[in-house]
Amino acid sequence: MLIWLRVLGSRIRGFVLGHRADDDFDRELQCHLEMLAAEHVRRGMAPEEARRAAYLQLGGVAQIKESHRELRGLPAVETLVTDLRYALRALRKSPGFTAVAILSLTLGIGANTAIFTVIDAVLLKSLPVKEPGRLAMLTDPDKRGRGSLYCYRAYTELRERNAVFSGLLARSDWDEEFYLSIDGGRVERAPYELVSGNYFAVLGVNPYIGRTFSLEDDRPPGNPVAVLSYGYWRERFAADRAVIGRTIHIRSHPFTIIGVTPPGFFGIQVGAAPAIRIPLTTAATLWPPKKDDRANGNYLDDPRLNMLHTNWLQIVGRLHPGVSFQQAEASLQPLNQQIRRQEVELGNWEGMSMNRSGRRQFLERPIAVSSAARGFSRLRQSFSEPLLVLLALVGVVLLIACSTLANLLLARGVARRREIAVRLALGAGRVRVARHMLIESLVLACVGGALGVLVAWWGASALIAAAPGVTPILHVGPDVRVLGFTLGLSLLTGLLFGLAPVYQALQTQVMEALKAPGGALAGQASQIALRKSLIVLQVALSVLLLAGAGLFVRTLRSLKSLDTGLDLTRVLQMSVAIHPYSPATENQKRQYYQQLLDRIESLPGVHSAATSKSILLDHDKYNWPITVPGHETLRVSTNPVTSRFFETLKIPLVAGRTWSRQDDCRPVREAVVSESLARHMFGDVSPIGHRLSTFTDRSYAIVGVVKDSKHHNNLRQDDSRAVYLSPAEFWDGGLEIYVRAAGDPGKLIAAVRREVQSINPEAHVSGIKTLEAQVDELLSNERLVARLSSLLGLLAALLAAIGLYGVIAYSVARRTREIGLRMALGAGRAHIQWLVLREVLTLIGAGVALGVPAALAATRLARNLLFGVEPNDPATLTGAALLMCAIALLAGYLPARRATGVDPMVALRHE
């Protein structure tokens, strides 16, 4: 092997330094000849004769040099370079063709790479941590690979008593932002995450600067220290190394910054980028237990640490060497059962009642161990189907681009038949000629691929930007994997469309081609058939894309016109928080919000205003357990709101009443429920006068019923069960404010913002936008798919039309003589047109006949993405087929018309 390497090494050297060795060898041979000649002279030959004899004895000098040169360098590479040069020259000679080819390849490959980049980031890539393959997530058996939540107690028990993990970490699964202030400065927001003390140790992540957490930091009550992410450190602190030791106030509690995580590390939740990490146990400090005046029960914002059944932690472990996922799972079962029994015995149920079957289910639920190499991701669930559909769409477009190129190359090949025939006649091997053609295709594909990477770089960012809630978070850019994908795709593409002209070149009959008059037009029947079948394929694929686009557009339309139960027009939405550093009491906060509502309502052009604890049409953070005596506890969207909330969003009251403006300030405990919750809990009985309770033993009197409305960000989900609580004790933290305007709500933004800060200059307002804009954001996924698929569908149809035009025009040109003859014999224009159109119609008909069943099969795969329309919707399919026919007929009509313009005399004299 070593020898082989030596030879290769010296050959590469020879390849690079080729010319110097040529001279050297020349001199050596010259030397040899002289010595040989001198020998002959010594034996008595005449000098002239001796030289001749020497040449004879040495053998052909040119051949010796040639074989020496070949042996010295890398002949294969040298031929390749020659071929490449030839290909580049050939492409330069037809700049129009080259430009079209590269453009369509750039778009095709670029679009594929862009989608792949995002798919790779969301679905495929492993976490950037040490040995991600050894990380395992603990979940319920039906949530393998997706993640379940556990309570703090379960986590610590599992951590201390398992025998299969070298370390078990936990993180809070909230995906929320803190209101915080740095060194006592202005209020700002940043996403955060609570993590166990061994979090960084288990993941094998070392600090970029400073230190990360130790188990000591996480020992209750928890060390108030914070680790920043690299991105946050750079953006907020301008990468200042002196950041260590500075203070962040979170919910009025000071936390000391101790370190920064390395670049590229984002945690174990793909698509989330917590800026700040603090130890788990500090939760007890941040959400301290508040004593209730009536019962000593826990408050809603309880320190979740000592609450047994509040599941808020994701658990990930690193397996001991040699332990498999199955072994770990089996070994954890007894421990899991023990922990669950203890929890039931300890019996703190968060004020929930649990019936017997619920308890049995809880006790019997096993624990599953699955790979956490790719981390957790919400994106994966919501984003993966649209992404795969988009990948399929751009894949089809690339296929169409390939067949268009194959068609163009075939047409070019016909024009180049003479050239090829001449080369064959001059002794070029067919293989060599075929290789030339293939190299040309590959050059085109690689140039397209290289430019495609640039397109993809931009495209992937645009795609991410268009996805809701992921905007700043997911890091995508071309890396080795993406570049590898692009290279592979480019080569595959080049091979795919390059095979047709290669086939053509191999078929060339030298004599015929050289004899053929004009050379260009004498295509063979088999080539025409090939080109026609490519057209049929294009038409079929275009029908498929157009049908898909139609379905997505209709889905978007039906989602847009969906009745949310809210009046979205003229409503402004914003989040308002008072400085977390200020020692404002809850009473002061209430006063602040009351004053703010009053001031906003007195602004000109404002109809009404209200606060709401949760953001409407966002992912629901407030699914609280609601208990009605005699019923099982239900997790329901629960929202404390002020009195004018229903008026502001125009949610009609069906029965009973809501609370009054005065009640907003009083410690009144009243609830309004939605119609569907009332129906679910009480059947036909009126719920008014009944009581419901949440979290603690605190109970609320149900005073009214309102119409159902949507509150979840997934508009397709049927989620109309809801409870609205009077706001009496919910002034803590940030609140959402909704304002109904009499006119354009956008014009109120500046005034409202002024009011927020005029009462309290430290107050923080964020996310001001109209509710319509919020809904628009929700539909960005659907809009993206609808727009992209329409665009791609039209592009595909256009490419197919161009291809069709090309083939028909060529066919007309080929038949000029025949047409001229027919006209001379008295055929009318209509007849001639029909002659050509018949060919067009056959192609379109075959394409549509193939495309419709293909669309029927393919659209079924996208069923989950559709809403308000069936995948086999006949109207959409018919529309797609008709649109394709119209575009294609137009493309076919032009050459048909030209055919009638043939002058019989000219045609017959042609050649």
Add this chain to the structure above:
Amino acid sequence: MPEGKSEVLQGTLDLMVLKTLECLGPLHGYGIARRIEQQSDDVLQLNQGTIYASLLRLQQKRWISAAWGASENNRKAKFYALTRSGRKQLQAETESWERISGVIGRVLGLAR
């Protein structure tokens, strides 16, 4: 094939070149070719140019090294010399040659 003369197999030529360099020390291409012809009593009629392909092959394997120097009658010539790994290779090849020719000889009934 003309009677009394043999075509030289590629590998055999390489082996002979190595042997020549072992016997005579550093030598130029012409000298090596002459020596091989003489050694074989002019039975092996070399196309002398082919010696250079062999020399290049051996050089690429680093079994011989090359350097310009002055010949006996003060001409500039390229001299080839056996390297240490070339010497080792020659020994190994010589042994395997003897073994194989012995076997072939026995099979052909030439061994006396």
